[in-house]
Amino acid sequence: MAADGVLAPSRSDVQSADAMRSPPVAVHNLSVAYGGVPALIDVTWTSPPSGLVAIVGPNGAGKSTLLKAMLGLVPAASGEALIHGEKIERQYGRVAYVPQRSSVDWDFPATALDVVAMGLYRRIGWLRPVRRADRERARGYLETVGLSDLADRQIGALSGGQQQRVFIARALAQESSLYLLDEPFAGVDATTERIMTNVFRKLRADGALVICVHHDLGSVPEIFDHVLLLNRHVIAAGPVVTDFTPALIAKTYGVPLEPLGQAKAAPDDV
Template sequence: MMSVRPAVIDVTDLTVAYREQPVLWDIDFTVPSGVLLAIVGPNGAGKTTLIKAILGLVKPAAGNVLIAGKSYREQRRLVGYVPQRGSVDWDFPTSVLDVVMMGRYGALGWIKRPGKAERKLAREALEKVGMHDFAGRQISQLSGGQQQRVFLARALVQDAEIYFMDEPFQGVDATTERAIVALLRDLRERGKTVVVVHHDLSTVIDYFNWVTLLNVRRIAHGPVAEAFTPHNLALAYGGHVAFVPQLSQQGAA
């Protein structure tokens, strides 16, 4: 497309369906390297599914995903992931440091256990999100914001080039929100690409430089100044968008 920098994420014709209901329909987009991209859209728009499909966690009905030109399987070392905080049981018997070290499991490979090097990396990552004092804590003792920062630290130890974060700002305190924003800026300065499922439209312009408006279909995608327009927002959120008529337009476009 028009982007000067090479595309690190290239999605073509991606379609995902649960039973007969399509959750994502014919999604195409490319993400140039080094951008902070927000994926926004109403509930049920398929934002989480889009991330999961890119990461190979959900099997698409059709379409193709390339990460830096190759399949996700080949490139997974380049990718860091922050799932939704609510997707795990925080009463699980484990410590903060243990959870953060899970970010190294992929690099460790099968059977090998985390050791000194992994503990050191985990502590450094906890430091970055302001959680170094909590390393030994049982995870059930954390507040929502602290849980979120532990998940971010776990993604940081993955030492990835491309990060996918699912609703990291959901229900967090102001301290955590500031910590996440600082972290996003830091990642961007280091040339990383970050894709964030986001729900707060009022902060999109402040926090991100690219945006994808999603509502089953791709409504708009590009730099915030171009894509984040009232017209596109109305298309994504306003009224009940009839599905089938839009389909043929999409095909013609």
């Protein structure tokens, strides 16, 4: 029951004229460099209005960098990324971000519920405390990802898949219509994979856009409907059925196109 209320797009999104007119994410001629080394070169991409998008490419292709550039976490050398037609600074709180699991200290003194409640912090506002009602609300999102029993467990005592689901629940608590996730399926168990896939499908049904950096080529057609093939440049972007082709994948990973089974030169993570 909590899940139904939880996954509906928030009222502000439905009413926003901007959200109707502009695509959730629009990237224009974006280039990003780290210490002079280009990570993204002249990336232009317009997201579909809703659906499940996989950003796919080899290691070092700039996949995480693209997500971070959308969020304003890394500066653009040139070009820009717009969220609902506006700079990210005007859209904080309308984008739910799930960082890589390895980016935080899991020994931190916090319970699963504490972390999920962080998704409510923007709505609670500066200087105001987290109240009982907020915690009850956070509990609903934990239920959505099947973790109500572990609400009070310290986060370091959870399995990797459970930690990932805590992050998903925190993102759901933001009640956004746009979700950016960095490798959510990396190293998770089958239960977590199933629960996350169901959550994403529910979000799509509610009209949200979910963009995942994804590393497992094999599961792309099964989970996602759109794909962005990236190797510093955009190689291809579009529906999985038309753009997730062996030829374009080979081009993305920089391996010669050969019949399956002979592509010995393919990198390990393909």
